[in-house]
Amino acid sequence: MAVVGITTCRKLEDYRQAVLHVGGEVRMIDPSMSVADALNGVDGLMLTGGGDLEPSHYGEAPSPLLTDVEPERDRFELALVAEARKRDLPLLAICRGIQVLNVACGGSLIQDIPSEQTGPQEHNLKVPPNQPFSRAHEIWVEKDSLLATLMKERLNDADTVDVNSRHHQAVKRVAAGFKVSATAPDGVIEAIEDPAAAFCLGVQWHPENFWRTGEFRPLFEGFLNAAQTTRAR
Numbered sequence: 001m002a003v004v005g006i007t008t009c010r011k012l013e014d015y016r017q018a019v020l021h022v023g024g025e026v027r028m029i030d031p032s033m034s035v036a037d038a039l040n041g042v043d044g045l046m047l048t049g050g051g052d053l054e055p056s057h058y059g060e061a062p063s064p065l066l067t068d069v070e071p072e073r074d075r076f077e078l079a080l081v082a083e084a085r086k087r088d089l090p091l092l093a094i095c096r097g098i099q100v101l102n103v104a105c106g107g108s109l110i111q112d113i114p115s116e117q118t119g120p121q122e123h124n125l126k127v128p129p130n131q132p133f134s135r136a137h138e139i140w141v142e143k144d145s146l147l148a149t150l151m152k153e154r155l156n157d158a159d160t161v162d163v164n165s166r167h168h169q170a171v172k173r174v175a176a177g178f179k180v181s182a183t184a185p186d187g188v189i190e191a192i193e194d195p196a197a198a199f200c201l202g203v204q205w206h207p208e209n210f211w212r213t214g215e216f217r218p219l220f221e222g223f224l225n226a227a228q229t230t231r232a233r
């Protein structure tokens with residue numbers, strides 16, 4: 001069974017369940033480990049949600065609107081991405097994860113969407129306490145992409161799908177070699193991927209919140225299949 005390394009974060013359970021429900025084995029990874037120890041025996045790496053990255057990692061001064069910076073986690077996860085890519089491990093990066101992935105590969109971030117970009121789109125929609133998730137906005141998925149291939153059964157005729165949204169940052173300058181695979185109606189980047197990698201996908205929404213109902217199960221299935229291939233090689 002393929003082993004998925006998941007970076008620890010505050011709302012861990014849905015990430016765990018999303019992997020367990022497609023038949024993966026979960027191993028928790030945290031900054032107390034060395035990068036090599038964290039990745040040895042791991043067949044795929046999942047980067048999870050959390051606070052903002054230190055903007056110094058992409059050469060910018062911090063906005064006053066930065067929240068929940070975790071410098072130790074930044075250093076660990078940026079090194080983790082570099083090593084995982086060196087090993088060509090399948091990588092699924094969610095929320096803060098897509099931001100870590102993009103910065104680790106040389107891209108930059110919008111530090112605060114509402115203050116840096118005018119537009120009607122709400123990207124930081126709080127979830128009502130009695131609901132596991134709620135629809136925030138649609139995304140348009142790039143036809144010729146890994147994301148489109150994975151989600152082909154679930155996209156409507158206009159290549160869009162509804163997502164949840166709990167972020168105030170987003171990818172700004174896309175890392176070299178990556179392409180944008182989904183955008184929100186206001187142009188905010190919602191997914192990036194590396195076409196040269198076996199499986200390297202970052203998404204800005206929270207597909208793991210849907211593990212009970214399966215709307216984004218194909219993402220986790222595709223990721224696990226890629227991890228299974230890693231295990232076999």
Ligand code: MN
Pocket residue numbers: 122123137164165166167184188190204205
């Ligand atoms: Mn969004």
